[in-house]
Amino acid sequence: MKRRTTVALLSCLVAVAVGLAAWLLRKPAPAYLQRVQFAIVSGDPLRYDHSQFHWRSGGERIRVGQEIADGRGIAFSKNAELQATPRHTGKSIIFFPYAIMPFPKRSICVTIVLRKQGQETTLRTFNVKKKTSGYFSAVVQLTRGDTIIVKTAGQGILIAGQAVIAGVIDPKRRQYVFVVAPDTFRGDRVEKRGHMALNFPNLEEFARDAVVFKNAVAPSSWTLPSFASVFSGQYEFRHQVTPHSPLSLNKPHLLASLRPRFATVQFNDGVWLSAKMGLARNHDCFLTSSWVKDIYADRCLFANAWNFLEANPFPALFMFLHTYKLHSPFEPGEEFLAALGPEHRKRSMGTYANEAQFNSNVPDSERREMEELYDAEVLQFDHFFGGFIRYLKRAGIYEQSLIVLISDHGEEFSEHGGWFHGHSLYREIYHVPFFIKFPNKLYAGQRYREFVSLCDVLPTVLDHLKIDCPPDIDGISLLPLIQGSRLRPRTVISSATASRFNNYLPQRFSIFSGPYQLIFNFPLPPQAHSYYQEYSQPPARPEIELYDTRSDPGEQRETSLQRKRIIDSLRPEIIRILKEIRGRRKTGERTGPLLDEEEDVLRSLGYL
Ligand SMILES: [Zn+2]
Numbered sequence: 001m002k003r004r005t006t007v008a009l010l011s012c013l014v015a016v017a018v019g020l021a022a023w024l025l026r027k028p029a030p031a032y033l034q035r036v037q038f039a040i041v042s043g044d045p046l047r048y049d050h051s052q053f054h055w056r057s058g059g060e061r062i063r064v065g066q067e068i069a070d071g072r073g074i075a076f077s078k079n080a081e082l083q084a085t086p087r088h089t090g091k092s093i094i095f096f097p098y099a100i101m102p103f104p105k106r107s108i109c110v111t112i113v114l115r116k117q118g119q120e121t122t123l124r125t126f127n128v129k130k131k132t133s134g135y136f137s138a139v140v141q142l143t144r145g146d147t148i149i150v151k152t153a154g155q156g157i158l159i160a161g162q163a164v165i166a167g168v169i170d171p172k173r174r175q176y177v178f179v180v181a182p183d184t185f186r187g188d189r190v191e192k193r194g195h196m197a198l199n200f201p202n203l204e205e206f207a208r209d210a211v212v213f214k215n216a217v218a219p220s221s222w223t224l225p226s227f228a229s230v231f232s233g234q235y236e237f238r239h240q241v242t243p244h245s246p247l248s249l250n251k252p253h254l255l256a257s258l259r260p261r262f263a264t265v266q267f268n269d270g271v272w273l274s275a276k277m278g279l280a281r282n283h284d285c286f287l288t289s290s291w292v293k294d295i296y297a298d299r300c301l302f303a304n305a306w307n308f309l310e311a312n313p314f315p316a317l318f319m320f321l322h323t324y325k326l327h328s329p330f331e332p333g334e335e336f337l338a339a340l341g342p343e344h345r346k347r348s349m350g351t352y353a354n355e356a357q358f359n360s361n362v363p364d365s366e367r368r369e370m371e372e373l374y375d376a377e378v379l380q381f382d383h384f385f386g387g388f389i390r391y392l393k394r395a396g397i398y399e400q401s402l403i404v405l406i407s408d409h410g411e412e413f414s415e416h417g418g419w420f421h422g423h424s425l426y427r428e429i430y431h432v433p434f435f436i437k438f439p440n441k442l443y444a445g446q447r448y449r450e451f452v453s454l455c456d457v458l459p460t461v462l463d464h465l466k467i468d469c470p471p472d473i474d475g476i477s478l479l480p481l482i483q484g485s486r487l488r489p490r491t492v493i494s495s496a497t498a499s500r501f502n503n504y505l506p507q508r509f510s511i512f513s514g515p516y517q518l519i520f521n522f523p524l525p526p527q528a529h530s531y532y533q534e535y536s537q538p539p540a541r542p543e544i545e546l547y548d549t550r551s552d553p554g555e556q557r558e559t560s561l562q563r564k565r566i567i568d569s570l571r572p573e574i575i576r577i578l579k580e581i582r583g584r585r586k587t588g589e590r591t592g593p594l595l596d597e598e599e600d601v602l603r604s605l606g607y608l
Pocket residue numbers: 183184222223224408409
């Protein structure tokens with residue numbers, strides 16, 4: 001009896017120990033991370049109410065001493081001093097972004113100091129002669145009452161972002177989330193190995209560790225609206241980001257939910273990914289490369305990322321990595337071109353990225369050549385992406401890292417008589433990769449055919465981290481699906497309405513429901529008719545196209561089977577989207593009037 005009690009007690013203790021261990025393993029890194037706002041303690045402030053700087057929010061003006069999004073800015077005539085006092089003590093990383101602009105023909109000397117019990121230690125001194133932005137980072141031992149001081153001498157503007165102060169912990173206990181987002185990456189490349197049946201071994205190996213969504217839909221057909229959807233969780237016709245209108249401060253931003261626990265960093269190749277467009281919000285560090293035109297832009301990106309990782313031991317880090325490497329012009333490095341065979345050496349393909357060529361006919365041989373060069377670019381990306389993954393493994397942080405691979409849209413190679421992207425919503429454009437490698441290869445190898453959206457990426461990441469999403473987003477967490485539940489029926493949408501790459505292109509949106517894809521085409525805008533006298537006009541499309549993606553994933557022939565029934569069942573959704581588009585214009589979220597073609601369509605549907 002006594003023996004039985006002992007065994008029961010022991011097994012109970014073991015169960016408690018196992019439970020405790022599991023709980024400890026699940027527990028995120030301790031909340032060592034804090035952000036401290038700098039205070040302006042001295043200076044000779046100038047009245048200066050405008051700035052060329054687009055700090056974190058896009059279009060935000062800097063006023064003297066004003067607290068701006070995630071930072072503090074001052075325009076000064078002689079000198080200024082900003083101070084921040086961390087609450088955290090012990091071995092810590094101090095990190096803050098800054099932007100500095102000397103006034104014309106002036107320079108500014110910046111000194112960053114750590115003051116401990118009245119003793120000042122200079123951490124860094126540098127001179128700035130032209131508008132510049134960057135970040136400061138150092139690992140120091142902090143005690144209570146220590147102060148970080150930024151001193152400037154000169155005349156100009158200084159903005160210091162909130163300082164991130166975080167305890168330095170063992171690499172094995174750190175949390176990492178990486179979102180790798182090569183621009184213009186067609187979703188079919190990993191499956192079909194491209195036009196040349198090349199092997200992409202690193203992508204294939206990564207896919208084995210990951211959950212793969214085989215029907216991931218880009219929310220739009222080009223860069224700016226698509227990435228705005230990734231960060232806002234809203235569809236293009238809801239966030240309404242256009243080249244003339246940044247992401248509004250009233251819109252949700254999913255990194256705001258992540259920030260209390262994670263330092264947030266982005267490296268990108270710029271152009272549309274910019275602070276000016278509001279996409280830098282909620283980033284502790286938002287750095288745009290100077291190598292966008294470099295043939296080895298992907299190598300530069302990953303080298304930059306691992307240099308950053310080595311120098312900045314945050315306990316929890318979110319890192320977003322973007323490159324235009326796969327975007328035209330297609331110029332693979334020599335060694336990747338060689339993989340195509342000797343006849344391809346020393347070739348490169350200029351961009352087809354102008355509106356004149358969206359719809360032009362290109363000889364078959366040229367089309368093939370372009371596609372082969374694109375595949376060589378994918379081969380190159382595969383090589384450097386593989387190098388980054390191996391680096392994470394060598395650094396001992398791959399296992400615990402959550403790594404997402406996505407893209408913002410694909411690329412057309414004449415599947416529907418066009419080139420490039422931004423002009424249509426067919427599979428070659430909307431279908432993008434969406435892989436998630438969870439920590440410890442959780443769920444590795446699972447594959448899903450459901451249509452999912454890039455709006456779902458960050459909600460899924462947040463759900464895994466047990467962080468709540470903001471309300472009013474279109475994306476959902478896919479974690480329940482991954483864990484074995486069925487998704488409740490939903491439509492997934494891709495669109496080019498508020499934000500068209502080219503205003504002479506018709507607006508359109510695409511609804512994915514079950515196995516069907518419905519494309520709603522607005523008429524060609526009236527101003528486009530004269531424009532297209534010079535260029536080949538986009539092919540005429542009916543108002544509604546309907547495809548069955550099971551039998552015709554490449555949308556080569558419209559389905560006639562039960563067409564009326566399916567369109568009727570989706571009509572409420574069409575009306576809802578049209579109402580959204582119209583409603584936002586009406587409520588003044590955009591100053592532009594209702595476009596003629598929108599008005600015509602709404603009238604034809606009896607809505608006006
Ligand atoms: Zn893009």
